[in-house]
Amino acid sequence: MNIKTLKIFCDLAELKSFTRTARLHQISQSAVSQHLHSLERALGLILIERDKKNFNLTPAGKKILEYASQIVKLHEQLVSAAAEMTNTVAGTIKVSAIYSLGLHFLPPILKTFMQQNPTVFVHVLYSTASEVYNAVLTHSVDLGLVAYPEHNPLLKVIKIAEERMVVICHAHHPFSQRQSLSIKDLQDQKFIGFEEKVPTQIAIERVLRKFNVRVNKVMEFDNVETIKCAVEIEAGIAIVPETTVTQEVARGTLKAIPLIEPEMYRPVGVIYRRDKVVTPAMEAFLQALMKKTN
Template sequence: MHIETLKTFCDLVETGSFSEAGRLNFVSQSAVSQQLRALERRFDRKLIERRQGRPAVPTEAGRLLYTESKAILEQLRALDQKLRQSAEIMAGTLRVATVYSVGLHALPPFVKQFLRAHPQVNVRVEYVRTDGVYAACLDGTIDLGIVAQPLRRRQIEVIPLRPEVLVVVCSPEHPLARRREVPLARLAGEPFVAFDRGVPTRRVVDRLLKQHGASVQIVTEFDNIETIKRSVEAGLGVSILPENSVKNEVKLRTLVAISPSEGPLTRSVGIIVRKGRERSPTARAFIELLTAGMGG
């Protein structure tokens, strides 16, 4: 027995007409008769008095079925309305995974703005290595990830954000600190504090240095951008980092950011989500906020 059959039966009782009940449910008059016979077989009761040329009238059993069916249909209507409303409600926890070099500096203003607009939402940001962001995205433990140099994979959808500008970074005591611009070739032979080889930004920096003939002397490698900055502040060497990640240090004069004379050099940044996964209203709203504020 289908819900549609109960709906047709209720319309038949209310209109007293097989043809009208069929019209209301987009079926033929004979189909209404077939559905009625199926109900009568199902309940082993006569449900409608069929009188030639006169309106169809429910029997006592028919009136009982009509009353209960109307209640069921009303419950389904209310449930449908609640489900539709819940699809637009933003609540619960939004789970985001990102890497330190992106999330630690670019993300907080947007999280603050989002929470101010949606105080009923809890935003949980987890900082992991890049491969951990992809893994969490694929296994569904996060709603979205934000990474540098996003890779398009078979099960991953990438939503591009604005590329981040890269700058040469050194301590205020370094000879380069007095320069406003510096060619990357000038870094040849310089002690260099690098990202670990597994970090996507490392591949970007290595490629840029190679393109401009700068063979640097890597003295230490880290997977955490904060550790890199502390090492450069301590005078261990120079580095190439996203400009927005060193704004505070430049303001405090613990680091100096120098623009490459080759022009703006960038790394790509993007949101990653699992393909085919339905996004919650909360996730959709946060993605819209990020693309509006950080969109390319």
């Protein structure tokens, strides 16, 4: 029995998935099973009911989870205290980010941070907004990166940036010749959006309603990469963060036109649990993220 095995058990209990737990720890599903079997053998207890349809902790598993969670948290505190004593910035940081931030906003920050802190390993997971919140709340990750951060009494929220939103279209679309657009110019246009529950789409819909603009929504997706692909095949136009289309604009496969009436900016925030032990490595990473606003 070791700390890693206890941490894997805690994550497995929270995520209720061998696949997601394996992805989080960057190991195979069979390795997750081996850790679980090892813990069960060491304790002489069955911790998880073997049912292919459902995932449930046994009564013993629920009790062991309470102790295991405490031990894992104490271990984090110990590592943090030792690092502070030696002024060492080292360790692993687990970050869950929505796709657009993880693929476009985070990489340049991460590159600089890793160059300055070579003894810190940052593990990034790409997720939907709801998955990011869940991962942070269940202690599965240390930090979350989201757009339009929501208030939650259990979470600390730090605003780190605002991303300008632009209209994107194919190079052959009439909008491609425009220098700017009003939201009213989008009336009756074929529109490709995010899924309804995505915070960015909620904000877009709010602006459309405010200006009494109707679009013809022909497709919706849960991530910006698929939206861009749909616009590239001339399925319609879309509103996305400007940072997500710099490569396509440079290649000439998409045109990005600023919205000026009204201007739209997407707030970006980092979230973590208020009761989270902030290690020196986490503090250094938070500082790197907050420099984005300067």
